[in-house]
Amino acid sequence: MTMLSTNSGNEPTQTVSSRARTLWTACAAHALHDGYTDLIYLLLPIWQAEFALGYGALAFLRGLAAASMAGLQVPMGHLAERIGGRATLALGTALAAIGYVIAGYSGGLVGLCVALVVVGCGLSTQHPIASAAVSRAYQGDARGPLGTYNFSGDIGKAAIPSGASLLLAFMSWHHMLWALAVLGAIVAVAVAIFLPANLRPVAAEPKAAHGSSGARGGFALLLSIGILDSSVRMGFLTFLPFLLKEQGASLSTIGQALALVFIGGAAGKFACGWLGARFGVLATVLLTEAGTAAAILAVLALPLAGILVLLPVVGVQLNGTSSVLYGTVPELVPPGRTEKAFAVFYTGTIGAGATAPILFGFLGDAVGSHGAIMATALTAVVILPLAIALAPRLPATEAGGQN
Known part of the structure:
Protein backbone atom coordinates (compact mmCIF):
# COMPACT_ATOMS: atom_id res chain seq x y z
CA MET A 1 0.00 0.00 0.00
CA THR A 2 1.31 3.45 -0.92
CA MET A 3 2.15 5.62 2.06
CA LEU A 4 1.09 9.25 2.08
CA SER A 5 4.18 11.35 2.69
CA THR A 6 3.99 14.20 5.18
CA ASN A 7 5.77 17.47 5.69
CA SER A 8 7.58 18.61 8.81
CA GLY A 9 4.32 19.80 10.37
CA ASN A 10 2.72 16.33 9.99
CA GLU A 11 0.31 17.73 7.40
CA PRO A 12 -0.31 15.55 4.33
CA THR A 13 1.81 16.62 1.38
CA GLN A 14 -1.24 16.24 -0.82
CA THR A 15 -3.05 18.87 1.27
CA VAL A 16 -0.09 21.25 1.09
CA SER A 17 0.06 20.74 -2.68
CA SER A 18 -3.68 21.41 -3.07
CA ARG A 19 -3.37 24.56 -1.01
CA ALA A 20 -0.47 25.85 -3.10
CA ARG A 21 -2.21 25.01 -6.39
CA THR A 22 -5.37 26.71 -5.18
CA LEU A 23 -3.52 29.86 -4.10
CA TRP A 24 -1.41 30.31 -7.22
CA THR A 25 -4.23 29.48 -9.62
CA ALA A 26 -6.46 31.94 -7.79
CA CYS A 27 -3.67 34.53 -8.01
CA ALA A 28 -3.33 34.02 -11.78
CA ALA A 29 -7.08 34.40 -12.24
CA HIS A 30 -7.16 37.48 -10.00
CA ALA A 31 -4.29 39.14 -11.89
CA LEU A 32 -5.98 38.56 -15.26
CA HIS A 33 -9.46 39.60 -14.13
CA ASP A 34 -8.32 42.77 -12.38
CA GLY A 35 -6.10 43.62 -15.35
CA TYR A 36 -9.06 43.11 -17.68
CA THR A 37 -11.18 45.34 -15.43
CA ASP A 38 -8.75 48.25 -15.39
CA LEU A 39 -7.85 47.91 -19.06
CA ILE A 40 -11.11 49.77 -19.67
CA TYR A 41 -9.57 52.96 -18.26
CA LEU A 42 -6.95 52.91 -21.01
CA LEU A 43 -9.62 52.30 -23.64
CA LEU A 44 -11.90 55.17 -22.64
CA PRO A 45 -9.88 57.98 -24.28
CA ILE A 46 -9.53 55.84 -27.42
CA TRP A 47 -13.27 55.28 -27.60
CA GLN A 48 -13.94 58.94 -26.87
CA ALA A 49 -11.86 59.98 -29.89
CA GLU A 50 -13.17 57.26 -32.21
CA PHE A 51 -16.87 57.43 -31.33
CA ALA A 52 -17.17 61.09 -30.15
CA LEU A 53 -18.54 60.16 -26.72
CA GLY A 54 -19.10 62.51 -23.78
CA TYR A 55 -17.96 61.85 -20.22
CA GLY A 56 -21.40 60.57 -19.22
CA ALA A 57 -21.47 58.03 -22.06
CA LEU A 58 -17.93 56.88 -21.29
CA ALA A 59 -18.76 56.47 -17.61
CA PHE A 60 -21.85 54.52 -18.68
CA LEU A 61 -19.65 52.14 -20.66
CA ARG A 62 -17.40 51.65 -17.64
CA GLY A 63 -20.48 51.21 -15.48
CA LEU A 64 -21.96 48.50 -17.70
CA ALA A 65 -19.01 46.20 -17.08
CA ALA A 66 -18.86 47.03 -13.39
CA ALA A 67 -22.64 46.68 -12.91
CA SER A 68 -22.81 43.25 -14.50
CA MET A 69 -19.73 42.21 -12.54
CA ALA A 70 -21.23 43.45 -9.25
CA GLY A 71 -24.76 42.16 -9.78
CA LEU A 72 -23.65 38.61 -10.55
CA GLN A 73 -21.25 38.10 -7.61
CA VAL A 74 -23.76 36.21 -5.46
CA PRO A 75 -25.46 34.33 -8.36
CA MET A 76 -22.07 33.10 -9.58
CA GLY A 77 -21.39 31.81 -6.09
CA HIS A 78 -24.63 29.84 -6.28
CA LEU A 79 -23.71 28.55 -9.74
CA ALA A 80 -20.38 27.36 -8.37
CA GLU A 81 -22.24 25.32 -5.75
CA ARG A 82 -24.06 23.50 -8.56
CA ILE A 83 -21.38 22.93 -11.20
CA GLY A 84 -18.23 23.49 -9.15
CA GLY A 85 -15.97 26.47 -8.59
CA ARG A 86 -13.35 25.28 -11.05
CA ALA A 87 -15.80 25.01 -13.96
CA THR A 88 -17.48 28.32 -13.12
CA LEU A 89 -14.22 30.24 -12.85
CA ALA A 90 -12.79 28.71 -16.03
CA LEU A 91 -15.95 29.47 -18.01
CA GLY A 92 -16.12 32.99 -16.59
CA THR A 93 -12.51 33.68 -17.56
CA ALA A 94 -13.17 32.44 -21.08
CA LEU A 95 -16.34 34.57 -21.26
CA ALA A 96 -14.42 37.71 -20.28
CA ALA A 97 -11.91 36.99 -23.07
CA ILE A 98 -14.77 36.53 -25.55
CA GLY A 99 -16.18 39.89 -24.45
CA TYR A 100 -12.95 41.62 -25.46
CA VAL A 101 -12.99 39.77 -28.78
CA ILE A 102 -16.46 41.24 -29.36
CA ALA A 103 -15.21 44.70 -28.33
CA GLY A 104 -12.45 44.41 -30.91
CA TYR A 105 -15.04 43.84 -33.63
CA SER A 106 -17.31 46.66 -32.42
CA GLY A 107 -17.92 49.54 -34.76
CA GLY A 108 -20.04 51.70 -32.49
CA LEU A 109 -21.52 52.35 -29.08
CA VAL A 110 -24.06 49.50 -29.17
CA GLY A 111 -21.40 46.91 -29.91
CA LEU A 112 -19.22 48.21 -27.10
CA CYS A 113 -22.16 48.05 -24.69
CA VAL A 114 -22.81 44.41 -25.57
CA ALA A 115 -19.12 43.56 -25.32
CA LEU A 116 -18.68 45.16 -21.91
CA VAL A 117 -21.73 43.42 -20.49
CA VAL A 118 -20.21 40.11 -21.62
CA VAL A 119 -16.86 41.08 -20.11
CA GLY A 120 -18.54 42.00 -16.81
CA CYS A 121 -20.47 38.72 -16.68
CA GLY A 122 -17.24 36.79 -17.08
CA LEU A 123 -15.38 38.90 -14.52
CA SER A 124 -18.13 38.36 -11.93
CA THR A 125 -16.94 34.79 -11.34
CA GLN A 126 -13.51 35.56 -9.96
CA HIS A 127 -13.89 37.33 -6.63
CA PRO A 128 -16.47 35.10 -4.91
CA ILE A 129 -15.00 31.85 -6.20
CA ALA A 130 -11.26 32.47 -5.98
CA SER A 131 -11.35 34.23 -2.60
CA ALA A 132 -13.64 31.54 -1.17
CA ALA A 133 -11.36 28.81 -2.55
CA VAL A 134 -8.33 30.34 -0.83
CA SER A 135 -10.32 30.85 2.36
CA ARG A 136 -11.51 27.24 2.38
CA ALA A 137 -8.05 25.92 1.61
CA TYR A 138 -6.31 27.73 4.47
CA GLN A 139 -9.19 28.34 6.92
CA GLY A 140 -7.75 29.86 10.13
CA ASP A 141 -4.42 30.52 8.39
CA ALA A 142 -6.02 32.32 5.44
CA ARG A 143 -5.13 35.96 6.28
CA GLY A 144 -1.63 35.72 4.77
CA PRO A 145 -2.67 33.77 1.64
CA LEU A 146 -5.62 36.12 1.12
CA GLY A 147 -3.16 39.01 1.28
CA THR A 148 -1.08 37.33 -1.43
CA TYR A 149 -4.23 36.76 -3.46
CA ASN A 150 -5.29 40.42 -3.12
CA PHE A 151 -1.79 41.60 -4.06
CA SER A 152 -1.88 39.53 -7.26
CA GLY A 153 -4.81 41.62 -8.47
CA ASP A 154 -2.64 44.73 -8.29
CA ILE A 155 0.05 42.99 -10.33
CA GLY A 156 -2.52 42.44 -13.06
CA LYS A 157 -3.75 46.03 -12.80
CA ALA A 158 -0.21 47.25 -13.36
CA ALA A 159 0.89 44.74 -15.99
CA ILE A 160 -2.07 44.44 -18.36
CA PRO A 161 -2.88 48.14 -19.01
CA SER A 162 0.85 48.87 -19.25
CA GLY A 163 1.41 45.97 -21.64
CA ALA A 164 -1.62 47.03 -23.66
CA SER A 165 -0.24 50.55 -24.04
CA LEU A 166 2.98 49.07 -25.42
CA LEU A 167 1.05 46.91 -27.88
CA LEU A 168 -0.76 50.03 -29.13
CA ALA A 169 2.56 51.26 -30.47
CA PHE A 170 2.59 48.32 -32.91
CA MET A 171 -1.06 47.57 -33.61
CA SER A 172 -4.56 49.01 -33.50
CA TRP A 173 -6.66 48.81 -30.35
CA HIS A 174 -8.79 46.14 -32.05
CA HIS A 175 -5.82 43.82 -32.53
CA MET A 176 -4.53 44.64 -29.05
CA LEU A 177 -7.80 43.40 -27.53
CA TRP A 178 -7.66 40.20 -29.55
CA ALA A 179 -4.10 39.56 -28.37
CA LEU A 180 -5.15 40.01 -24.74
CA ALA A 181 -8.11 37.72 -25.33
CA VAL A 182 -5.62 34.95 -26.15
CA LEU A 183 -4.04 35.53 -22.73
CA GLY A 184 -7.47 35.14 -21.16
CA ALA A 185 -7.99 31.83 -22.95
CA ILE A 186 -4.65 30.57 -21.61
CA VAL A 187 -5.59 31.46 -18.03
CA ALA A 188 -9.01 29.82 -18.46
CA VAL A 189 -7.30 26.58 -19.49
CA ALA A 190 -4.89 26.87 -16.55
CA VAL A 191 -7.83 27.24 -14.14
CA ALA A 192 -9.52 24.18 -15.63
CA ILE A 193 -6.34 22.14 -15.22
CA PHE A 194 -4.79 23.33 -11.97
CA LEU A 195 -7.55 24.50 -9.64
CA PRO A 196 -8.52 21.52 -7.45
CA ALA A 197 -12.04 20.35 -8.22
CA ASN A 198 -13.04 19.12 -4.77
CA LEU A 199 -10.86 20.94 -2.31
CA ARG A 200 -11.74 19.86 1.22
CA PRO A 201 -11.37 22.52 3.89
CA VAL A 202 -9.29 21.88 6.96
CA ALA A 203 -11.04 22.14 10.29
CA ALA A 204 -11.94 25.70 11.13
CA GLU A 205 -10.85 27.14 14.41
CA PRO A 206 -13.64 28.62 16.54
CA LYS A 207 -13.76 32.40 16.47
CA ALA A 208 -14.79 34.47 19.42
CA ALA A 209 -17.96 36.41 18.80
Whole structure:
Protein backbone atom coordinates (compact mmCIF):
# COMPACT_ATOMS: atom_id res chain seq x y z
CA MET A 1 0.00 0.00 0.00
CA THR A 2 1.31 3.45 -0.92
CA MET A 3 2.15 5.62 2.06
CA LEU A 4 1.09 9.25 2.08
CA SER A 5 4.18 11.35 2.69
CA THR A 6 3.99 14.20 5.18
CA ASN A 7 5.77 17.47 5.69
CA SER A 8 7.58 18.61 8.81
CA GLY A 9 4.32 19.80 10.37
CA ASN A 10 2.72 16.33 9.99
CA GLU A 11 0.31 17.73 7.40
CA PRO A 12 -0.31 15.55 4.33
CA THR A 13 1.81 16.62 1.38
CA GLN A 14 -1.24 16.24 -0.82
CA THR A 15 -3.05 18.87 1.27
CA VAL A 16 -0.09 21.25 1.09
CA SER A 17 0.06 20.74 -2.68
CA SER A 18 -3.68 21.41 -3.07
CA ARG A 19 -3.37 24.56 -1.01
CA ALA A 20 -0.47 25.85 -3.10
CA ARG A 21 -2.21 25.01 -6.39
CA THR A 22 -5.37 26.71 -5.18
CA LEU A 23 -3.52 29.86 -4.10
CA TRP A 24 -1.41 30.31 -7.22
CA THR A 25 -4.23 29.48 -9.62
CA ALA A 26 -6.46 31.94 -7.79
CA CYS A 27 -3.67 34.53 -8.01
CA ALA A 28 -3.33 34.02 -11.78
CA ALA A 29 -7.08 34.40 -12.24
CA HIS A 30 -7.16 37.48 -10.00
CA ALA A 31 -4.29 39.14 -11.89
CA LEU A 32 -5.98 38.56 -15.26
CA HIS A 33 -9.46 39.60 -14.13
CA ASP A 34 -8.32 42.77 -12.38
CA GLY A 35 -6.10 43.62 -15.35
CA TYR A 36 -9.06 43.11 -17.68
CA THR A 37 -11.18 45.34 -15.43
CA ASP A 38 -8.75 48.25 -15.39
CA LEU A 39 -7.85 47.91 -19.06
CA ILE A 40 -11.11 49.77 -19.67
CA TYR A 41 -9.57 52.96 -18.26
CA LEU A 42 -6.95 52.91 -21.01
CA LEU A 43 -9.62 52.30 -23.64
CA LEU A 44 -11.90 55.17 -22.64
CA PRO A 45 -9.88 57.98 -24.28
CA ILE A 46 -9.53 55.84 -27.42
CA TRP A 47 -13.27 55.28 -27.60
CA GLN A 48 -13.94 58.94 -26.87
CA ALA A 49 -11.86 59.98 -29.89
CA GLU A 50 -13.17 57.26 -32.21
CA PHE A 51 -16.87 57.43 -31.33
CA ALA A 52 -17.17 61.09 -30.15
CA LEU A 53 -18.54 60.16 -26.72
CA GLY A 54 -19.10 62.51 -23.78
CA TYR A 55 -17.96 61.85 -20.22
CA GLY A 56 -21.40 60.57 -19.22
CA ALA A 57 -21.47 58.03 -22.06
CA LEU A 58 -17.93 56.88 -21.29
CA ALA A 59 -18.76 56.47 -17.61
CA PHE A 60 -21.85 54.52 -18.68
CA LEU A 61 -19.65 52.14 -20.66
CA ARG A 62 -17.40 51.65 -17.64
CA GLY A 63 -20.48 51.21 -15.48
CA LEU A 64 -21.96 48.50 -17.70
CA ALA A 65 -19.01 46.20 -17.08
CA ALA A 66 -18.86 47.03 -13.39
CA ALA A 67 -22.64 46.68 -12.91
CA SER A 68 -22.81 43.25 -14.50
CA MET A 69 -19.73 42.21 -12.54
CA ALA A 70 -21.23 43.45 -9.25
CA GLY A 71 -24.76 42.16 -9.78
CA LEU A 72 -23.65 38.61 -10.55
CA GLN A 73 -21.25 38.10 -7.61
CA VAL A 74 -23.76 36.21 -5.46
CA PRO A 75 -25.46 34.33 -8.36
CA MET A 76 -22.07 33.10 -9.58
CA GLY A 77 -21.39 31.81 -6.09
CA HIS A 78 -24.63 29.84 -6.28
CA LEU A 79 -23.71 28.55 -9.74
CA ALA A 80 -20.38 27.36 -8.37
CA GLU A 81 -22.24 25.32 -5.75
CA ARG A 82 -24.06 23.50 -8.56
CA ILE A 83 -21.38 22.93 -11.20
CA GLY A 84 -18.23 23.49 -9.15
CA GLY A 85 -15.97 26.47 -8.59
CA ARG A 86 -13.35 25.28 -11.05
CA ALA A 87 -15.80 25.01 -13.96
CA THR A 88 -17.48 28.32 -13.12
CA LEU A 89 -14.22 30.24 -12.85
CA ALA A 90 -12.79 28.71 -16.03
CA LEU A 91 -15.95 29.47 -18.01
CA GLY A 92 -16.12 32.99 -16.59
CA THR A 93 -12.51 33.68 -17.56
CA ALA A 94 -13.17 32.44 -21.08
CA LEU A 95 -16.34 34.57 -21.26
CA ALA A 96 -14.42 37.71 -20.28
CA ALA A 97 -11.91 36.99 -23.07
CA ILE A 98 -14.77 36.53 -25.55
CA GLY A 99 -16.18 39.89 -24.45
CA TYR A 100 -12.95 41.62 -25.46
CA VAL A 101 -12.99 39.77 -28.78
CA ILE A 102 -16.46 41.24 -29.36
CA ALA A 103 -15.21 44.70 -28.33
CA GLY A 104 -12.45 44.41 -30.91
CA TYR A 105 -15.04 43.84 -33.63
CA SER A 106 -17.31 46.66 -32.42
CA GLY A 107 -17.92 49.54 -34.76
CA GLY A 108 -20.04 51.70 -32.49
CA LEU A 109 -21.52 52.35 -29.08
CA VAL A 110 -24.06 49.50 -29.17
CA GLY A 111 -21.40 46.91 -29.91
CA LEU A 112 -19.22 48.21 -27.10
CA CYS A 113 -22.16 48.05 -24.69
CA VAL A 114 -22.81 44.41 -25.57
CA ALA A 115 -19.12 43.56 -25.32
CA LEU A 116 -18.68 45.16 -21.91
CA VAL A 117 -21.73 43.42 -20.49
CA VAL A 118 -20.21 40.11 -21.62
CA VAL A 119 -16.86 41.08 -20.11
CA GLY A 120 -18.54 42.00 -16.81
CA CYS A 121 -20.47 38.72 -16.68
CA GLY A 122 -17.24 36.79 -17.08
CA LEU A 123 -15.38 38.90 -14.52
CA SER A 124 -18.13 38.36 -11.93
CA THR A 125 -16.94 34.79 -11.34
CA GLN A 126 -13.51 35.56 -9.96
CA HIS A 127 -13.89 37.33 -6.63
CA PRO A 128 -16.47 35.10 -4.91
CA ILE A 129 -15.00 31.85 -6.20
CA ALA A 130 -11.26 32.47 -5.98
CA SER A 131 -11.35 34.23 -2.60
CA ALA A 132 -13.64 31.54 -1.17
CA ALA A 133 -11.36 28.81 -2.55
CA VAL A 134 -8.33 30.34 -0.83
CA SER A 135 -10.32 30.85 2.36
CA ARG A 136 -11.51 27.24 2.38
CA ALA A 137 -8.05 25.92 1.61
CA TYR A 138 -6.31 27.73 4.47
CA GLN A 139 -9.19 28.34 6.92
CA GLY A 140 -7.75 29.86 10.13
CA ASP A 141 -4.42 30.52 8.39
CA ALA A 142 -6.02 32.32 5.44
CA ARG A 143 -5.13 35.96 6.28
CA GLY A 144 -1.63 35.72 4.77
CA PRO A 145 -2.67 33.77 1.64
CA LEU A 146 -5.62 36.12 1.12
CA GLY A 147 -3.16 39.01 1.28
CA THR A 148 -1.08 37.33 -1.43
CA TYR A 149 -4.23 36.76 -3.46
CA ASN A 150 -5.29 40.42 -3.12
CA PHE A 151 -1.79 41.60 -4.06
CA SER A 152 -1.88 39.53 -7.26
CA GLY A 153 -4.81 41.62 -8.47
CA ASP A 154 -2.64 44.73 -8.29
CA ILE A 155 0.05 42.99 -10.33
CA GLY A 156 -2.52 42.44 -13.06
CA LYS A 157 -3.75 46.03 -12.80
CA ALA A 158 -0.21 47.25 -13.36
CA ALA A 159 0.89 44.74 -15.99
CA ILE A 160 -2.07 44.44 -18.36
CA PRO A 161 -2.88 48.14 -19.01
CA SER A 162 0.85 48.87 -19.25
CA GLY A 163 1.41 45.97 -21.64
CA ALA A 164 -1.62 47.03 -23.66
CA SER A 165 -0.24 50.55 -24.04
CA LEU A 166 2.98 49.07 -25.42
CA LEU A 167 1.05 46.91 -27.88
CA LEU A 168 -0.76 50.03 -29.13
CA ALA A 169 2.56 51.26 -30.47
CA PHE A 170 2.59 48.32 -32.91
CA MET A 171 -1.06 47.57 -33.61
CA SER A 172 -4.56 49.01 -33.50
CA TRP A 173 -6.66 48.81 -30.35
CA HIS A 174 -8.79 46.14 -32.05
CA HIS A 175 -5.82 43.82 -32.53
CA MET A 176 -4.53 44.64 -29.05
CA LEU A 177 -7.80 43.40 -27.53
CA TRP A 178 -7.66 40.20 -29.55
CA ALA A 179 -4.10 39.56 -28.37
CA LEU A 180 -5.15 40.01 -24.74
CA ALA A 181 -8.11 37.72 -25.33
CA VAL A 182 -5.62 34.95 -26.15
CA LEU A 183 -4.04 35.53 -22.73
CA GLY A 184 -7.47 35.14 -21.16
CA ALA A 185 -7.99 31.83 -22.95
CA ILE A 186 -4.65 30.57 -21.61
CA VAL A 187 -5.59 31.46 -18.03
CA ALA A 188 -9.01 29.82 -18.46
CA VAL A 189 -7.30 26.58 -19.49
CA ALA A 190 -4.89 26.87 -16.55
CA VAL A 191 -7.83 27.24 -14.14
CA ALA A 192 -9.52 24.18 -15.63
CA ILE A 193 -6.34 22.14 -15.22
CA PHE A 194 -4.79 23.33 -11.97
CA LEU A 195 -7.55 24.50 -9.64
CA PRO A 196 -8.52 21.52 -7.45
CA ALA A 197 -12.04 20.35 -8.22
CA ASN A 198 -13.04 19.12 -4.77
CA LEU A 199 -10.86 20.94 -2.31
CA ARG A 200 -11.74 19.86 1.22
CA PRO A 201 -11.37 22.52 3.89
CA VAL A 202 -9.29 21.88 6.96
CA ALA A 203 -11.04 22.14 10.29
CA ALA A 204 -11.94 25.70 11.13
CA GLU A 205 -10.85 27.14 14.41
CA PRO A 206 -13.64 28.62 16.54
CA LYS A 207 -13.76 32.40 16.47
CA ALA A 208 -14.79 34.47 19.42
CA ALA A 209 -17.96 36.41 18.80
CA HIS A 210 -17.86 40.15 19.13
CA GLY A 211 -21.50 40.57 20.00
CA SER A 212 -24.09 39.98 17.33
CA SER A 213 -25.69 43.44 17.39
CA GLY A 214 -22.32 45.18 17.39
CA ALA A 215 -21.07 42.96 14.59
CA ARG A 216 -24.12 43.68 12.44
CA GLY A 217 -23.85 47.40 12.97
CA GLY A 218 -20.12 47.25 12.46
CA PHE A 219 -20.44 45.37 9.19
CA ALA A 220 -22.95 47.90 7.86
CA LEU A 221 -20.57 50.74 8.66
CA LEU A 222 -17.65 48.82 7.16
CA LEU A 223 -19.67 48.22 4.00
CA SER A 224 -20.57 51.92 3.80
CA ILE A 225 -16.90 52.85 4.07
CA GLY A 226 -16.04 50.28 1.42
CA ILE A 227 -18.69 51.65 -0.94
CA LEU A 228 -17.46 55.23 -0.59
CA ASP A 229 -13.82 54.16 -0.84
CA SER A 230 -14.55 52.27 -4.06
CA SER A 231 -16.47 55.29 -5.39
CA VAL A 232 -13.46 57.53 -4.80
CA ARG A 233 -11.05 55.09 -6.44
CA MET A 234 -13.18 54.35 -9.51
CA GLY A 235 -14.24 57.95 -9.96
CA PHE A 236 -10.67 59.23 -9.86
CA LEU A 237 -9.38 56.50 -12.18
CA THR A 238 -12.15 57.25 -14.68
CA PHE A 239 -11.02 60.86 -15.04
CA LEU A 240 -7.26 60.40 -14.65
CA PRO A 241 -6.66 59.50 -18.34
CA PHE A 242 -8.51 62.65 -19.44
CA LEU A 243 -6.60 64.83 -17.01
CA LEU A 244 -3.35 63.39 -18.36
CA LYS A 245 -4.54 63.87 -21.95
CA GLU A 246 -5.30 67.53 -21.19
CA GLN A 247 -1.70 67.83 -19.98
CA GLY A 248 -0.44 66.50 -23.33
CA ALA A 249 0.21 62.87 -22.37
CA SER A 250 0.31 60.25 -25.15
CA LEU A 251 -1.57 56.95 -24.94
CA SER A 252 1.68 55.22 -24.01
CA THR A 253 2.25 57.72 -21.20
CA ILE A 254 -1.32 57.25 -19.99
CA GLY A 255 -0.79 53.49 -19.85
CA GLN A 256 2.43 53.92 -17.92
CA ALA A 257 0.74 56.39 -15.59
CA LEU A 258 -1.97 53.88 -14.79
CA ALA A 259 0.74 51.31 -14.11
CA LEU A 260 2.36 53.74 -11.65
CA VAL A 261 -0.95 54.10 -9.81
CA PHE A 262 -1.43 50.35 -9.59
CA ILE A 263 2.15 49.67 -8.54
CA GLY A 264 1.64 52.21 -5.78
CA GLY A 265 -1.63 50.47 -4.95
CA ALA A 266 0.15 47.14 -4.53
CA ALA A 267 2.67 48.76 -2.21
CA GLY A 268 -0.21 50.41 -0.36
CA LYS A 269 -1.83 47.07 0.35
CA PHE A 270 1.36 45.79 1.93
CA ALA A 271 2.06 49.00 3.84
CA CYS A 272 -1.50 49.48 5.08
CA GLY A 273 -1.79 45.84 6.08
CA TRP A 274 1.16 46.42 8.38
CA LEU A 275 -0.22 49.76 9.57
CA GLY A 276 -3.59 48.19 10.30
CA ALA A 277 -1.99 45.48 12.42
CA ARG A 278 0.30 47.92 14.22
CA PHE A 279 -1.94 50.95 14.74
CA GLY A 280 -5.45 49.64 14.14
CA VAL A 281 -8.19 50.10 11.58
CA LEU A 282 -9.26 53.58 12.69
CA ALA A 283 -5.85 55.22 12.47
CA THR A 284 -5.07 53.54 9.15
CA VAL A 285 -8.36 54.51 7.48
CA LEU A 286 -8.10 58.10 8.74
CA LEU A 287 -4.54 58.30 7.40
CA THR A 288 -5.28 56.80 3.98
CA GLU A 289 -8.51 58.69 3.31
CA ALA A 290 -7.13 62.06 4.39
CA GLY A 291 -4.04 61.28 2.30
CA THR A 292 -6.23 60.34 -0.66
CA ALA A 293 -8.07 63.66 -0.57
CA ALA A 294 -4.81 65.61 -0.30
CA ALA A 295 -3.11 63.62 -3.09
CA ILE A 296 -6.04 64.05 -5.49
CA LEU A 297 -6.08 67.81 -4.94
CA ALA A 298 -2.31 67.90 -5.50
CA VAL A 299 -2.72 66.06 -8.82
CA LEU A 300 -5.08 68.81 -9.98
CA ALA A 301 -2.50 71.48 -9.20
CA LEU A 302 0.61 69.86 -10.70
CA PRO A 303 2.00 69.79 -14.27
CA LEU A 304 2.34 66.47 -16.10
CA ALA A 305 5.84 65.66 -14.79
CA GLY A 306 4.76 66.33 -11.22
CA ILE A 307 1.63 64.21 -11.63
CA LEU A 308 3.67 61.25 -12.85
CA VAL A 309 5.99 61.53 -9.85
CA LEU A 310 3.04 61.69 -7.46
CA LEU A 311 0.94 58.90 -8.96
CA PRO A 312 2.58 56.02 -7.02
CA VAL A 313 1.79 57.91 -3.80
CA VAL A 314 -1.77 58.39 -5.02
CA GLY A 315 -1.96 54.63 -5.63
CA VAL A 316 -0.77 53.87 -2.09
CA GLN A 317 -3.56 56.02 -0.67
CA LEU A 318 -6.28 54.83 -3.09
CA ASN A 319 -5.73 51.11 -2.52
CA GLY A 320 -4.41 51.13 1.02
CA THR A 321 -7.80 51.43 2.67
CA SER A 322 -9.24 48.45 0.80
CA SER A 323 -6.64 46.04 2.20
CA VAL A 324 -7.60 47.03 5.74
CA LEU A 325 -11.33 46.78 5.01
CA TYR A 326 -11.14 43.32 3.41
CA GLY A 327 -9.12 41.99 6.33
CA THR A 328 -11.72 43.32 8.79
CA VAL A 329 -14.73 41.59 7.20
CA PRO A 330 -14.23 38.23 9.01
CA GLU A 331 -13.96 40.04 12.34
CA LEU A 332 -17.48 41.49 12.07
CA VAL A 333 -19.52 38.44 11.09
CA PRO A 334 -20.44 35.27 12.99
CA PRO A 335 -18.44 32.08 12.34
CA GLY A 336 -19.65 30.24 9.25
CA ARG A 337 -20.88 33.35 7.43
CA THR A 338 -17.57 34.72 6.20
CA GLU A 339 -18.05 33.66 2.58
CA LYS A 340 -21.51 35.24 2.41
CA ALA A 341 -20.17 38.41 4.02
CA PHE A 342 -17.38 38.60 1.42
CA ALA A 343 -19.95 38.18 -1.38
CA VAL A 344 -22.10 40.99 0.03
CA PHE A 345 -19.05 43.21 0.57
CA TYR A 346 -17.74 42.64 -2.96
CA THR A 347 -21.22 43.25 -4.38
CA GLY A 348 -21.45 46.58 -2.58
CA THR A 349 -17.97 47.81 -3.40
CA ILE A 350 -17.99 46.68 -7.02
CA GLY A 351 -21.52 48.02 -7.42
CA ALA A 352 -20.26 51.37 -6.20
CA GLY A 353 -17.50 51.10 -8.75
CA ALA A 354 -20.23 50.73 -11.39
CA THR A 355 -22.52 53.57 -10.36
CA ALA A 356 -20.11 56.17 -8.97
CA PRO A 357 -18.24 56.78 -12.27
CA ILE A 358 -21.58 57.39 -13.98
CA LEU A 359 -22.54 60.00 -11.39
CA PHE A 360 -19.09 61.57 -11.52
CA GLY A 361 -19.25 61.37 -15.32
CA PHE A 362 -22.45 63.41 -15.54
CA LEU A 363 -20.98 65.80 -12.99
CA GLY A 364 -17.93 66.07 -15.26
CA ASP A 365 -20.17 66.95 -18.20
CA ALA A 366 -21.71 69.72 -16.07
CA VAL A 367 -18.65 71.20 -14.32
CA GLY A 368 -15.68 69.72 -16.18
CA SER A 369 -13.21 66.98 -15.38
CA HIS A 370 -11.42 69.06 -12.73
CA GLY A 371 -14.64 69.62 -10.82
CA ALA A 372 -15.49 65.92 -10.93
CA ILE A 373 -12.04 64.97 -9.68
CA MET A 374 -12.38 67.48 -6.85
CA ALA A 375 -15.68 65.80 -5.92
CA THR A 376 -13.87 62.48 -5.50
CA ALA A 377 -11.55 64.15 -2.99
CA LEU A 378 -14.53 65.46 -1.03
CA THR A 379 -16.05 61.96 -1.01
CA ALA A 380 -12.87 60.66 0.63
CA VAL A 381 -13.32 63.24 3.39
CA VAL A 382 -16.86 61.93 4.07
CA ILE A 383 -15.35 58.56 5.06
CA LEU A 384 -13.52 60.04 8.06
CA PRO A 385 -16.53 60.36 10.43
CA LEU A 386 -17.77 56.91 9.40
CA ALA A 387 -14.42 55.41 10.38
CA ILE A 388 -14.65 57.12 13.77
CA ALA A 389 -18.15 55.65 14.24
CA LEU A 390 -16.91 52.17 13.28
CA ALA A 391 -14.05 52.05 15.80
CA PRO A 392 -16.13 51.23 18.94
CA ARG A 393 -17.75 48.28 17.14
CA LEU A 394 -14.44 46.59 16.29
CA PRO A 395 -12.66 44.01 18.44
CA ALA A 396 -10.08 45.77 20.58
CA THR A 397 -7.15 44.27 18.65
CA GLU A 398 -8.61 45.48 15.34
CA ALA A 399 -9.59 48.95 16.49
CA GLY A 400 -6.41 49.93 18.25
CA GLY A 401 -3.74 47.65 16.78
CA GLN A 402 -0.95 46.12 18.78
CA ASN A 403 0.17 47.61 22.03
